[in-house]
Amino acid sequence: MPPRSLSNVPLPDQSAIEAVRISCSELPAGSTLLAERFYQNLFKMAPDLRSMFAENLHPQHKRMADALLQVVHYLDAPDDLAHQLRVLGAQHRREYGVEPRHYPYVGRALIRAVSEISPTWSSSMSSSWVLVYEWITANMLAGAEEPDQRVSGAGRGRARPARSYR
Ligand code: HEM
Numbered sequence: 001m002p003p004r005s006l007s008n009v010p011l012p013d014q015s016a017i018e019a020v021r022i023s024c025s026e027l028p029a030g031s032t033l034l035a036e037r038f039y040q041n042l043f044k045m046a047p048d049l050r051s052m053f054a055e056n057l058h059p060q061h062k063r064m065a066d067a068l069l070q071v072v073h074y075l076d077a078p079d080d081l082a083h084q085l086r087v088l089g090a091q092h093r094r095e096y097g098v099e100p101r102h103y104p105y106v107g108r109a110l111i112r113a114v115s116e117i118s119p120t121w122s123s124s125m126s127s128s129w130v131l132v133y134e135w136i137t138a139n140m141l142a143g144a145e146e147p148d149q150r151v152s153g154a155g156r157g158r159a160r161p162a163r164s165y166r
Helices: 014-025 033-045 047-052 063-073 078-096 100-117 123-145
Strands: none
Touching: 014 063, 014 123, 033 047, 033 063, 033 100, 063 078, 063 123, 078 123, 100 123
């Protein structure tokens, strides 16, 4: 199923946000295990995506998975977060050639990776992650469809704080 557009995806409610946070709080701090599992799952599910990434995954090994964990951290400030996700989505389309059809693979690979290493994984964590990831995807894709998201905050009233999700 193709990702749904932003107007059809609600902001995850507080219980979903909490469930996702609990699943992450149990991950071993500073571990590269999540990123390793994530990439293993992704390239197993969709081997053709491997060529989109640098040959040596290490320099940015953790970036994508860490970025997602940071997103989870900022879900309480959805306006700022939505703006950052739009910028990230535009960058993904422009610099990495990411298309809407790629997002479900990344979501499945990530959620599976968290489930593999979270000691108390539950079905409600799983459905909460699906909701959160859908919202992230919808915002990134909304940004990818906008003409140019390069200048952070331009034409949007107040400037947003520069926040890195790496
Ligand atoms: C939840 C969604 C995602 C988040 C939070 C995310 C986050 C990130 C971040 C933070 C970076 C590093 C950017 C930089 O260095 O400036 C990155 C790079 C990248 N992402 Fe994503 N990403 C997401 C989804 C995707 C999807 C769906 C794809 C499609 C396969 C993808 C493919 C890539 C690629 C190819 C790179 C560059 C890697 C390299 O140079 O080796 N990402 N992503």
